[in-house]
Amino acid sequence: MGLKMNLPTIALFLLLAAASAAGANINIRKYGAQVNSDITPALTKAWKDACQTPGTNTVVIPKGTYRLGAVQFMGPCKGHIELQVRGILLAPGDRGYFKSGSWVNFQRIDGFTLSGGGTFDAKGKHVWGKRSCSGIRYCGDLPISLRFDFITNGLIKDITSLDSKQFHINLLGCKNVTFQHVNVIAPDHSPNTDGIHIGRSTGIKIIDTKIATGDDCISLGDGSENILIKGVTCGPGHGISVGSLGKYKNEAPVVGVNVVNCTFINTQNGVRIKTWPNSFAGTASDMRFENLLMKNVSTSMLIDQLYCPWNQCKAQIPSKVKISNISFKNIRGTASTKDVVKLLCSKSFPCQDVKVTDIDIRYSGRDGPATFQCVNIKPTTSGRLSRNIRSTKANPESQSSGSRWNDGPLLQTLLEDC
Ligand SMILES: *[C@@H]1O[C@H](CO)[C@@H](O)[C@H](O)[C@H]1NC(C)=O
Ligand SMILES: *[C@@H]1O[C@H](CO)[C@@H](O)[C@H](O)[C@H]1NC(C)=O
Numbered sequence: 001m002g003l004k005m006n007l008p009t010i011a012l013f014l015l016l017a018a019a020s021a022a023g024a025n026i027n028i029r030k031y032g033a034q035v036n037s038d039i040t041p042a043l044t045k046a047w048k049d050a051c052q053t054p055g056t057n058t059v060v061i062p063k064g065t066y067r068l069g070a071v072q073f074m075g076p077c078k079g080h081i082e083l084q085v086r087g088i089l090l091a092p093g094d095r096g097y098f099k100s101g102s103w104v105n106f107q108r109i110d111g112f113t114l115s116g117g118g119t120f121d122a123k124g125k126h127v128w129g130k131r132s133c134s135g136i137r138y139c140g141d142l143p144i145s146l147r148f149d150f151i152t153n154g155l156i157k158d159i160t161s162l163d164s165k166q167f168h169i170n171l172l173g174c175k176n177v178t179f180q181h182v183n184v185i186a187p188d189h190s191p192n193t194d195g196i197h198i199g200r201s202t203g204i205k206i207i208d209t210k211i212a213t214g215d216d217c218i219s220l221g222d223g224s225e226n227i228l229i230k231g232v233t234c235g236p237g238h239g240i241s242v243g244s245l246g247k248y249k250n251e252a253p254v255v256g257v258n259v260v261n262c263t264f265i266n267t268q269n270g271v272r273i274k275t276w277p278n279s280f281a282g283t284a285s286d287m288r289f290e291n292l293l294m295k296n297v298s299t300s301m302l303i304d305q306l307y308c309p310w311n312q313c314k315a316q317i318p319s320k321v322k323i324s325n326i327s328f329k330n331i332r333g334t335a336s337t338k339d340v341v342k343l344l345c346s347k348s349f350p351c352q353d354v355k356v357t358d359i360d361i362r363y364s365g366r367d368g369p370a371t372f373q374c375v376n377i378k379p380t381t382s383g384r385l386s387r388n389i390r391s392t393k394a395n396p397e398s399q400s401s402g403s404r405w406n407d408g409p410l411l412q413t414l415l416e417d418c
């Protein structure tokens with residue numbers, strides 16, 4: 001018999017091929033998980049089985065509310081693994097359950113998807129602002145909600161991280177990981193609840209994602225390389241930050257950061273780069289901040305090489321972190337304070353090759369007009385650069401309000417300021 005196949009045989013053959021490529025679907029109910037109960041053992045077992053099976057395997061947490069203790073999902077796995085969270089997962093409220101420093105930790109997996117439309121609710125309200133450890137056996141740092149360590153080729157989509165106790169999401173040593181349609185939600189008063197923190201990772205994309213939290217929406221630590229942040233809405237929060245850099249010895253460069261088409265609403269900063277004075281050497285370069293909409297943002301563009309919260313450092317000794325090849329382009333909107341742009345670079349290592357193009361940020365407070373501050377930096381400016389300046393002529397419209405700022409040419413002022 002040759003390789004002759006009739007039509008039904010071909011159809012059956014294709015069907016079988018499709019089924020085996022799809023791999024196994026493992027519903028954690030089959031492992032004894034029930035709604036409103038603790039699914040930690042069932043989920044751990046389901047993950048182990050899926051991880052040990054070749055092909056693409058999906059672990060499904062169906063709709064419903066479940067309790068989940070601190071867990072580690074370890075690779076390497078034999079194939080591609082997907083965790084589909086369709087339900088709501090509740091962390092223990094008590095910080096004593098978290099000896100590992102995280103609630104849900106994914107480690108050393110190549111080929112990983114987290115999806116499903118579900119929610120990780122870390123119940124941070126129970127611990128925010130509480131510093132007393134009495135009566136609790138373990139009293140380390142508060143846990144990070146979702147921790148990705150050494151993940152390669154990953155996709156995290158359609159999930160929500162709610163009310164983390166500390167950072168929502170942390171990446172360390174990851175390569176080629178994309179976040180898409182992720183929601184991060186915590187109130188603006190929640191301390192240290194950074195949305196997504198990236199460290200020592202390369203090829204990370206954060207796309208079409210909404211982050212509302214009490215600290216940085218996205219923060220990039222040392223060794224962040226080739227990062228794309230696109231279509232992100234940030235606010236409330238402290239904006240999108242590079243750094244702080246220079247606090248530790250041998251920090252890896254931050255290089256290749258693109259922040260494009262993002263919106264900031266009521267945030268403390270828009271985009272910023274911060275480095276410590278009296279610091280170790282380091283570099284931050286090749287960054288592009290483009291097409292950004294600011295809605296009632298304090299300081300839209302900030303380079304702060306004097307970053308020294310709580311006077312932890314000798315601020316008069318300049319930062320040794322070199323900042324270069326930075327472009328700010330088409331940044332527009334409104335400001336909540338007059339300090340709309342602050343570019344404060346190091347005296348020892350002035351910022352190099354900084355381009356500022358098409359900036360239009362309005363401030364309408366009584367203490368206006370908006371200001372630009374430049375220290376140890378000579379940016380190249382071009383395009384439309386406007387800010388509202390005080391009208392010197394009597395303006396019929398402004399008489400009733402008493403205080404009104406009109407558009408004016410900024411370029412000259414900016415050059416004077418810098
Ligand atoms: C990056 O990861 C995604 C998601 O797992 C995968 O589809 C893609 O092929 C990877 N890209 C490269 C260059 O390996
Ligand atoms: C940003 O948005 C503009 C206008 O919608 C679009 O033309 C551009 O391609 C977008 N940029 C990126 C990098 O997606």
Ligand SMILES: *[C@@H]1O[C@H](CO)[C@@H](O)[C@H](O)[C@H]1NC(C)=O
Pocket residue numbers: 256257285286287288325
């Ligand atoms: C400056 O950075 C951009 C990325 O934002 C990069 O494409 C370009 O090659 C860099 N230029 C130099 C001279 O390194």
Ligand SMILES: *[C@@H]1O[C@H](CO)[C@@H](O)[C@H](O)[C@H]1NC(C)=O
Pocket residue numbers: 266267296336
């Ligand atoms: C603008 O931001 C300030 C401070 O961040 C806040 O107090 C104020 O309510 C915001 N205004 C609007 C209209 O949201």
